Amino acid sequence: MQLPAFPAPLARLVTRLPTWPTSWAFAAACNLAAWPTLKDLDWEVVRGRRFRVVVKDMGLGLFFSVTPKGFRAERNGLADVTFTATAQDFARLALRLEDPDTLFFNRRLLIEGDTDLGLMVKNMLDAVELETLTGNMPGPMGQALNRLRRLALAQQPV
Amino acid sequence: MKPLLELICPAGSLPALKAAVDHGADGVYLGLKDNTNARNFSGLNFDARTLAEGIRYAHAKGAKVLMALNTYPQPATLARWHAAVDTAATSGVDAIILADPGLMAYARKTHPNLRLHLSVQGSATSYEAVNFYRERFGIQRAVLPRVLSLAQVENVVQHTDVEIELFGFGGLCVMVEGRCLLSSYACGDSPNTFGACSPGHAVRWEQTPKGMETRLNGVLIDRYADNEKAGYPTLCKGRFEVQGETYYALEEPTSLNSMELLPEMARLGIAAIKIEGRQRSPAYAAQVTKVWRAAIDAVKRSAETFKPNPAWMAELNKVSEGSMHTLGAYYRPWK
Numbered sequence: 001m002q003l004p005a006f007p008a009p010l011a012r013l014v015t016r017l018p019t020w021p022t023s024w025a026f027a028a029a030c031n032l033a034a035w036p037t038l039k040d041l042d043w044e045v046v047r048g049r050r051f052r053v054v055v056k057d058m059g060l061g062l063f064f065s066v067t068p069k070g071f072r073a074e075r076n077g078l079a080d081v082t083f084t085a086t087a088q089d090f091a092r093l094a095l096r097l098e099d100p101d102t103l104f105f106n107r108r109l110l111i112e113g114d115t116d117l118g119l120m121v122k123n124m125l126d127a128v129e130l131e132t133l134t135g136n137m138p139g140p141m142g143q144a145l146n147r148l149r150r151l152a153l154a155q156q157p158v
Numbered sequence: 159m160k161p162l163l164e165l166i167c168p169a170g171s172l173p174a175l176k177a178a179v180d181h182g183a184d185g186v187y188l189g190l191k192d193n194t195n196a197r198n199f200s201g202l203n204f205d206a207r208t209l210a211e212g213i214r215y216a217h218a219k220g221a222k223v224l225m226a227l228n229t230y231p232q233p234a235t236l237a238r239w240h241a242a243v244d245t246a247a248t249s250g251v252d253a254i255i256l257a258d259p260g261l262m263a264y265a266r267k268t269h270p271n272l273r274l275h276l277s278v279q280g281s282a283t284s285y286e287a288v289n290f291y292r293e294r295f296g297i298q299r300a301v302l303p304r305v306l307s308l309a310q311v312e313n314v315v316q317h318t319d320v321e322i323e324l325f326g327f328g329g330l331c332v333m334v335e336g337r338c339l340l341s342s343y344a345c346g347d348s349p350n351t352f353g354a355c356s357p358g359h360a361v362r363w364e365q366t367p368k369g370m371e372t373r374l375n376g377v378l379i380d381r382y383a384d385n386e387k388a389g390y391p392t393l394c395k396g397r398f399e400v401q402g403e404t405y406y407a408l409e410e411p412t413s414l415n416s417m418e419l420l421p422e423m424a425r426l427g428i429a430a431i432k433i434e435g436r437q438r439s440p441a442y443a444a445q446v447t448k449v450w451r452a453a454i455d456a457v458k459r460s461a462e463t464f465k466p467n468p469a470w471m472a473e474l475n476k477v478s479e480g481s482m483h484t485l486g487a488y489y490r491p492w493k
Contacts, residue, residue, distance in 0.1 A: 084365075096173075096439070098441055099438055099439045099441040099445070099477055100439055101437070101438050101439070101442070102441075102442065104388060105388055105389065105411075105478070106387060106388075107370070107384070107385075107387065110363065110365060110370065111363055112362075112363055112364055112365065113362075115358045115359075115361040115363065116200050116357070117200075117358075118358075119358040120200035122201070122439075123171065123201025123202045124201045126170070126171050126173065126174070126440060127171040127172060127173065127201070127208070129172065129173050157472070157473065158448060158452075158467075158472075158473045
């Protein structure tokens with residue numbers, strides 16, 4: 001199953017959204033869905049570092065840091081590392097359907113800034129077991145994601 | 159009986175290990191979170207907890223766990239490498255993969271029952287070299303460097319009792335394996351000592367009006383136009399200006415894919431096929447293991463009629479560096 005691309009008219013609307021509220025909403029969503037699992041990782045190594053995620057087809061920039069209490073939206077300043085990809089590719093990465101190096105080779109993922117920090121976070125997240133992550137999600141969210149992933153895997157040619 | 163075409167897959171994390179085992183790997187290889195192995199990247203690899211869980215998981219499903227300790231110990235920190243060998247022995251891995259003769263001597267003496275494999279970083283390209291490691295240190299398997307043609311591989315196999323493991327798939331480099339210091343010229347670190355070439359701290363990517371630039375410790379090593387495929391940020395795969403022309407002066411980013419040679423490898427009695435890529439994600443481990451499991455099973459059913467399935471090749475090309483593949487040195491008429 002091909003995850004749908006983000007529709008262009010909606011992207012034009014999203015582009016006009018200010019960064020802070022969307023970053024806040026993103027941090028809140030991550031805290032709700034993923035923090036119960038991610039809190040066990042050693043975030044000390046990224047303390048005070050700031051991340052930007054640019055969803056290029058949505059015109060969306062998310063700016064945040066990770067504190068011992070969870071994700072926190074950031075308002076101003078420069079990011080230490082920036083990840084840029086489309087909504088679809090970020091979704092495929094999150095669902096472990098795509099390998100980040102593959103996306104990089106194909107110029108679908110760009111990492112700018114502190115590469116080592118980017119690599120560290122990527123590898124920390126890769127080391128999280130997806131079943132644990134989805135199992136700890138509230139309500140039917142985890143089950144829905146597992147189902148989406150299974151559907152996508154079933155559509156792969158090999 | 160000697161094994162034939164065991165599928166040995168990379169595991170940079172516990173989920174990658176599980177993905178490889180679940181998709182049919184006969185063995186996985188992994189490293190610890192330090193410079194005792196040649197994929198020493200931030201956040202990658204195994205600690206005591208994940209190692210124990212990985213071994214438990216793999217063994218429960220009948221898969222082996224091999225630990226790469228394939229860098230060269232430095233005098234000031236030798237104890238770290240010895241401790242890593244001890245960890246491997248006590249944790250119950252099935253073999254350790256070594257490059258340094260001093261470390262082999264230590265392992266042999268301290269843990270005589272621990273199975274030793276000679277790493278590709280040991281750079282043994284002749285049967286004399288392989289047999290030397292067998293006689294002195296009792297190695298039971300050698301991973302051959304990717305510089306030999308299949309005819310040369312055959313010559314090694316015919317003159318040794320040591321099991322031979324060949325690379326089947328994954329990123330290629332200049333293949334001066336275990337001897338490459340190229341990375342040091344730009345960033346002061348090279349695989350033998352630091353455990354990685356082009357470590358993350360030295361790499362910078364930047365999208366500029368001219369294209370995406372890759373810098374290694376400030377040195378511009380490549381610039382990609384928007385529609386160009388990218389490679390790993392290593393010096394050997396950079397484009398350089400040579401006498402007024404800019405091109406890949408050392409090699410082009412590409413991946414090895416030797417699948418079509420599997421019947422020949424089966425005939426030679428190759429013990430195992432290694433898949434490169436401990437630095438990659440669980441998604442890669444799953445994708446590549448699945449394809450190679452199917453291919454090896456097909457060869458074992460009928461080597462005579464084996465043809466790589468186009469869908470397998472497409473899947474492998476998709477994840478390849480440079481998005482293309484080569485048979486490397488395996489297929490060439492000259493020696």
